[in-house]
Amino acid sequence: MADNSHGSPDTSVTVATPGQGGVDTFTNPGLPPHRPRLADTDPRAEKRAERQVALLFFISVLGTLLFFFAYFFIPLNDTIEQLRLQNLALGLGTAFAMLGIGVGIVHWAKTLMPDHELTEERHAVTDEKDRAEAEQIVGTILDESGIKRRPLIRNTLIGAALLAPLPAIAIFRDLGPLPGDALKHTFWDAGMRLTRDPSGTPIKASDVTVGSAFHVIPEGLNEAENKLEEKAKAVVLLMRLDPESLNPSEGREDWGYDGIVAYSKICTHVGCPVALYEQQTHHLLCPCHQSTFDLEQECKVIFGPAARPLPQLPIDVDDEGYLIARSDFQEPVGPSFWERG
Amino acid sequence: MKALSQRRRHPLAAIALLLMALLMVGGIYSAASSANQAQAQTESFSANDAEEGEKLFAANCASCHGLGASGSSAGPSLVGVGAASVDFQVGSGRMPLQMDGPQAQVKPVQFTEEQTRQLAAYVATLGAGPAIPDEEILDASEGDPANGGELFRVNCAMCHNAAAAGGALTRGKFAPSLEGSSEKHIYEAMVTGPQNMPVFNDANISPEDKRDVIAFLKTIEEQGSPGGADLGSLGPVSEGLFIWVAGLGVVIAFTVWLTSRSS
Amino acid sequence: MSSSTAINAYQPKTRVGRVTNFVDSRVGGSGMVKEFGRKIFPDHWTFMFGEVALYTFVILLISGTFLTFFFDPSMAETHYDGSYLPLRGVEMSVAYASSLDISFDVRGGLFMRQVHHWSALLFVAANAVHMLRVFFTGAFRRPRELNWVVGTTLLIMGLAAGFTGYSLPDDLLSGNGLRIIDGVVKSIPVVGTYISFFLFGGEFPGTAIIGRLYVLHILLIPAVILLLIGMHLFMVVIHKHTQYPGPGRTNTNVVGYPVGPVYAAKAGGFFFIVFGIVAAISAAFTINPIWNYGPYDPSPVSAGTQPDWYIGWVDGALRLMPGTVGNWDFEWNIPFPWGVNTLSLNVLFPALVPAGIVFTLMLAWPWIESWVTKDKREHHLLDRPRNAPTRTGVGVAGVVFYCVMWAAASSDLIATHFLVSLNDVTYWLRILVVVGPIIGFMIARRVALALQRKDREIALHGRETGRIVRLPHGEFIEVHEPVDEYKRYQLVSFESPQVYAPVADANGHVSRSEKLRSRASRFFFEDRVAPVTPSELTAAHSGHHGEIAGAQDRESIASH
Structure with missing residues (x-):
């Protein structure tokens, strides 16, 4: 068996004796002999194929009938089961109707139409003479237009043509307002109560037990004019941890209340809601791109593509024991943008 | 042999097989739906329950949770976790823990209902905590699935997936699929916050709202997907x-x- | 009367002839029939994917038109009162409510939605597979480079069509997808914030975006796609189809079946088959269950939020990119004289660079390859992928690159389904996205070379039969059965370019580009397997001892 490697393509050898260049190559033996099909030689097979094709077309008819049956006689009576059944029947009806025709035609083509392969010569896309003539014609056109001889005309035309489309861009200016400082503040304001999402009922500090998480919107958001736009910036996640485990930095000691902290729910990566709170590890996880924030380090990024901590909402408690915001966020929430600074 | 191979090559056979396979797969998926029976249980523990529970606890749980359930390096203190927590952890097969890992895995339930009850009764005596919910508040047919759906999307879907099919957490932890979870266990999970799940106390989501969430989950579980097989949602x-x-x-x-x- | 016969001297004899005559004498068309009626198309299963793409596009037009009759792209607020119980009374946009109505209250609406979405997935998949076939077989070479560019543009337009459509139902999943797009747009330096505000008509999400995407989705993008398809097919007709090398097939002919009747029947029938497959899938398998996700609201999100497969790789790149490495932040605050500006490379880089690399390489590849090989000839015969090992390796590297990023977009599902840590999956995929394509390239190239060697073996020594035979003089041999000349020709008729030696110019100076070309050529063709030559075959057959069972041996074996 070792002899099998004899004459095998050892690179150095084959490069030394290349068989390229048309001298030492095999000649094309031409098309292999045609092998007749069963239906070509056996009339019974031919008849059988014919019946099969007809049967397939008949199956298609049945499929169409199934569709009509499902459409008119499987009523949608408010139950999901009925809808699922109708969908299945409509779909299978269509599938049979289509596959019956398709498979039938192809079967017909394969068994009953001629299966001799034919050869056709390729022609050049164009011939050289045409190309030369075309070149000449274009030359004449350019000459007669005089565009080469009159640079003043040419250059002013180019200038005009470059400018002319600009209005088509400018006209889209009113697609939206300018950003202004819209991204730099949110609905939150000093003294505004923290309320439950989506009901909008206020939250008492005593409601927030250790280990719990509240999804929070600002008071009055549900009645706001641009509710969704405001909500897209203002949503907050509220959690209570053991005060010992929080390590507030200087100047932020009073941003929480007795272990209760509120952080923006909008990811600093591309803006998905960072809503997954692991109450034992004190990690927040974004389900879209897995950025992980550590509550014990003021929501510093500990994993994933985000590069900035989640902004914290400073909170306090009012006279009635309800949680309120001390102010708006101290920095823009959500994904970074050029003017963020 | 020749005839067989010819028939196998038959164009219609291929089509027929494909259609059959498509139909079968679709049919099986569409038909597969698991019915779920609510477990009826009324909770009023007797002193005897707690005594029996203490024995069971000492024999099965104390090695990790410590004598008197005061906790050890291997397991947390259970003082004040409440009967609901025990009923969820033991009743769903998560406890006793099979092995160390990112989080407790569901496995076949190790204790009988009676024993679970006794353990719960014992732990409930150690400190006040969430009780096992009444049957009345678990009745999904009383709930409003639309309201429950809204609450579910805001509070639960980010971990458990909008169709409750489950999702990943950090470092090997995960939020399990809720398919097949009993009403009672869903409720208990919300009030006790097992593993890394936050607690949703009654001040956050009221008992009626919790019932709505359960109603939503049971509705989507029972109705299945209108479009056919759900491909795991x-x-x-x-x-x-x-x-x-x-x-x-x-x-x-x-x-x-x-x-x-x-x- | 006499004058009209003078104009129209041709008198049709058959009924077909009369119809033809009527049409032709008014609008012409005989020329078309003459040109196309018996035009030859080669037949191979790998040539069908372009057709699949075309047919799914037709299905998309049909089902999409149906959907437009019922869909209302308004973001006005409404309360759902349709028949889906778990959402009844919920506040939502009109767009989402009408999508739900299509699903639950229009008979056949759910089926049409599923047909539309499944065929969209299949459309892009067929596009991709078609392009892979063209790439791996070298069908993009002259004269088809421009058609390759048109095809690549079609793929990009397909992605655009898919993405704009994905967002229309205004459900939670697509809304969060738009939110991610908004975040990516905002990361563009200087103009990002403005583009975002113009796109959404103000702050995200606004009330304009669905209507705008709708116009793009049902008008502009399909029109561009139709135009490109027209150009694409026009060029296919001009160039005629490529064919695989083989007996009877040359670079100057086309071997196959005539359009009428065989090819037309097969191609026409295949449309119904593709439609039937899509219908069967849509009957039994849910796609995009918008009722699960609920209406879009900026607060909730679902675990497992991913885009459709063809956008998934960009999402995967976003997931893989670390925001911070050690103390190195990828978000830069750059001080300018007028203030501090923020450059968010952790978003910008993964969103633009991988897609940029892939599409630039794809568009430039025909010219890269012809520059390296200095091959400016017309090619109508395809390469078998094994006969172009380096190109095949590059293609596989691209596929691996794509797959790793798509896997990254599914990292959470990989974690939950294989019970591994989400973080570990990300770490591994970060390594794989760099190493994977290299390994893929090396393995694919080696496999291609090995297959070429195998081909040589077969051409020279025949097929191994597995029969061990003892010869009269006691030697054991395995009987090899020689291949016939047709099969052999298929194995030996390919070109194997050699490493290009740099050529000095008139001054004897070798330019830098020549050196670069030579280096690239070495990378491409250093490892090569030459096709078997007739003299090699003769040498092998008259070999000193029978590693193949020659005619005499076989006779002697037969006589035993």
Whole structure:
């Protein structure tokens, strides 16, 4: 068996004796002999194929009938089961109707139409003479237009043509307002109560037990004019941890209340809601791109593509024991943008 | 042999097989739905329950949770976790823990209902905590699935997936699929916050709202997907895999048949 | 009367002839029939994927038109009162409510939605597979480079069509997808914030975006796609189809079946088959269950939020990119004289660079390859992928690159389904996205070379039969059965370019580009397997001892 490697393509050898260049190559033996099909030689097979094709077309008819049956006689009576059944029947009806025709035609083509392969010569896309003539014609056109001889005309035309489309861009200016400082503040304001999402009922500090998480919107958001736009910036996640485990930095000691902290729910990566709170590890996880924030380090990024901590909402408690915001966020929430600074 | 191979090559056979396979897979998926029975249980523990529970606890749980359930390096203190917590952890098979890992895995339940009750009764005596919910508040048919759905999307879907199919957490932890979870366990999980799940106390989501959440979960579980097999309710990834493997697979099978010579 | 016969001297004899005559004498068309009626198309299963793409596009037009009759792209607020119980009374946009109505209250609406979405997935998949076939077989070479560019543009337009459509139902999943797009747009330096505000008509999400995407999705993008398809097919007709090398097939002919009747029947029938497959899938398998996700609201999100498969790789790149490495932040605050500006490379880089690399390489590849090989000839015969090992390796590297990023977009599902840590999956995929394509390239190239060697073996020594035979003089041999000349020709008729030696110019100076070309050529063709030559075959057959069972041996074996 070792002899099998004899004459095998050892690179150095084959490069030394290349068989390229048309001298030492095999000649094309031409098309292999045609092998007749069963239906070509056996009339019974031919008849059988014919019946099969007809049967397939008949199956298609049945499929169409199934569709009509499902459409008119499987009523949608408010139950999901009925809808699922109708969908299945409509779909299978269509599938049979289509596959019956398709498979039938192809079967017909394969068994009953001629299966001799034919050869056709390729022609050049164009011939050289045409190309030369075309070149000449274009030359004449350019000459007669005089565009080469009159640079003043040419250059002013180019200038005009470059400018002319600009209005088509400018006209889209009113697609939206300018950003202004819209991204730099949110609905939150000093003294505004923290309320439950989506009901909008206020939250008492005593409601927030250790280990719990509240999804929070600002008071009055549900009645706001641009509710969704405001909500897209203002949503907050509220959690209570053991005060010992929080390590507030200087100047932020009073941003929480007795272990209760509120952080923006909008990811600093591309803006998905960072809503997954692991109450034992004190990690927040974004389900879209897995950025992980550590509550014990003021929501510093500990994993994933985000590069900035989640902004914290400073909170306090009012006279009635309800949680309120001390102010708006101290920095823009959500994904970074050029003017963020 | 020859006849068989010829028949196998028969163009109709391929089509028939493909259709049959498609139909079968679709049919099985569409038909598969698990009915879920609410477990009826009324909770009023007797002193005897607590005594029996203490014995069971000492024999089965104390090695990790410590004598008197005061906790050890291997397991947390259970003082004040409440009967609901025990009923959830033991009743769903998470406890006793099989092995260390990112989080407790569901496995076959180790204790009988009676024993679970006794353990719960014992732990409930150690400190005040969430009690096992009344049957009345678990009745999904009383709930409003639309309200429950809204609450579920805001509070639960980010971990458990909008169709409750489950999702990943950090470092090997995960939020399990809720399919097949009993009403009682769903409720207990919300009030006790097992593992890394936050607690949703009654001040956050009222008992009635919790019932709505349960009603929503049971509704989507029982009705199944209107469009046929749900491919795990995992969203575009499973749909993409499906079209590449099954969809293109069938298409390729047809192209091969279409361009092959008839025998 | 006499004058009209003078104009129209041709008198049709058959009924077909009369119809033809009527049409032709008014609008012409005989020329078309003459040109196309018996035009030859080669037949191979790998040539069908372009057709699949075309047919799914037709299905998309049909089902999409149906959907437009019922869909209302308004973001006005409404309360759902349709028949899907778990959402009744919920506040939502009109767009989402009408999508739900299509699903639950229009008979056949759910089926049409599923047909539309499944065929969209299949459309892009067929596009991709078609392009892979063209790439791996070298069908993009002259004269088809421009058609390759048109095809690549079609793929990009397909992605655009898919993405704009994905967002229309205004459900939670697509809304969060738009939110991610908004975040990516905002990361664009200087103009990002403005583009975002113009796109959404103000702050995200606004009330304009669905209507705008709708116009793009049902008008502009399909029109561009139709135009490109027209150009694409026009060029296919001009160039005629490529064919695989083989007996009877040359670079100057086309071997196959005539359009009428065989090819037309097969192609026409195949449309119904593709439609049937899509219908069967849509009957039994849910796609995009918008009722699960609920209406879009900026607060909730679902675990497992991913885009459709063809956008998934960009999402995967976003997931893989670390925001911070050690103390190195990828978000830069750059001080300018007028203030501090923020450059968010952790978003910008993964969103633009991988897609940029892939599409630039794809568009430039025909010219890269012809520059390296200095091959400016017309090619109508395809390469078998094994006969172009380096190109095949590059293609596989691209596929691996794509797959790793798509896997990254599914990292959470990989974690939950294989019970591994989400973080570990990300770490591994970060390595794989760099190493994977290299390994893929090396393995694919080696496999291609090995297959070429195998081909040589077969051409020289025949097929191994597995029969061990003892010869009269006691030697054991395995009987090899020689292949016939047709099969052999298929194995030997390919070109194997050699490493290009740099050529000095008139001054004897070798330019830098020549050196670069030579280096690239070495990378491409250093490892090569030459096709078997007739003299090699003769040498092998008259070999000193029978590693193949020659005619005499076989006779002697037969006589035993």
